[in-house]
Amino acid sequence: MLEREEYVEQAYLFRMLSERLPENYPLQELLEQIRHELLATTKLPMAVDFMLAELRHRGVMSSAMRRLPHYFTAYQTYIIAAAEDDRSRFDSRVAIEILRHEAAYLAQQPTPQGLFMYQFETLSRNRLRYDRGLDAMSADPMYNDDWREWIQTVRRQIGIVDFADMIYVRSAEYLRRRTRPGETPPTPEKPLLFGEKEGKIAWANRQKDPTYLFAALQRHLGYPFAPRLKRPDETREQIPVILRRLERFEMRIKLLEEESKDGLDITKFYSQHDRPPTVP
Structure with missing residues (x-):
């Protein structure tokens, strides 16, 4: 994990890009301008310099991010690479907004549960590839070995097993329901990754659209919202x-x-x- 100030500056960088991209300025010019606004005591200005060099030579940013794994996560790289893919319909403005909100969340008091649900929702809502996306998520430094193993399990079972069930069986609520009154809770077969509240919400949203699960977690537990592309105002x-x-x-x-x-x-x-002609 990076220092908090790094995530604060990342959030600022992506916010400025998100605000100025609709003005049809070239991305290279925007990065050159915003680079001077960044805090010089962080590592982000050096990362931006490298991204600018890759933009000049290759025309993409994802290759630079891929070569800086100690600073940018595999998930961040995947999101930008998906937006730069000519065959993809994934909008680059949405990609920038996703990284902006993620960095802002990491600058606060992030949890593995909140980060996982945010990242997974972005894959789901934008119809990105689950195999590559979950592989990238599992490499995030926020997750320990138990989380990485479970994320790979989700990767293999997504589309076969209900997503809410996968969360429920790894929650404290599942263990509580299996315990009879007055008895000692049994030892879980695998480490619990979610609490009772997440388990209750997952149980209530079984066999439903995952968007209902995301919305419920955001309402009740304050999980971060996944950004969506706003339709342009056509009234003018x-x-x-x-x-x-x-x-x-x-x-x-x-x-x-x-x-x-x-x-x-x-x-x-x-x-x-x-x-x-007029008649006289």
């Missing part, structure tokens, strides 16, 4: 179209009024050359 583009349509309607109404009153005089619609 629609207003001129609406005004042109109103002008056409007004013209048609005037024509109908003239026709109902005195008859329609079509000569005023003639061009100067097509106007018929």
Whole structure:
């Protein structure tokens, strides 16, 4: 794990990129500008310099992040690589927002449970590949060996076993339900990774869409939200179209009024050359 100030600066970097990318500035220029705003006592400015060098030579950032495994996690690298893939429909703006929210969460008081649910939700909502995504997640320094083993189990069983069940059987709630009143709780077969509250929420969301599970954990336990791409505001583009349509309607109404009153005089619609000669 990095120092807290590193995650604070990462969150700032990704937030600035997220805010300025819609202005259609080249990514290279944005990184060069934001690099001078970063705290010089952190390692992020040096990482940005390396990313800039890779952008100039290869046109991508993920290769630089992959070569800095001591600073960027495999999950961060995978998210950027998925956005840079020409065959993918994964938007780079969403990728930047995902890394921004993750860094902001890591700068607070993160837990393996909260980080796992956040990372897994980003894979699920953006339809990223579970095999590569979960492999990258298992390499995160936040997780110990028990977590890595379970993440690989999820990778093998996802789509076969219900996701809520996989959480429930590794929770303290599962152990509590197996214990009869007055008896000593049995020794769990495998280490427990989730508490009673997570287990209760998982039990209540069995055989349901995983998005309900994510939302319940966020509501009750304060788990981080996975960002989503906001639809662009098209009202500015629609207003001129609406005004042109109103002008056409007004013209048609005037024509109908003239026709109902005195008859329609079509000569005023003639061009100067097509106007018929006047009879003396």
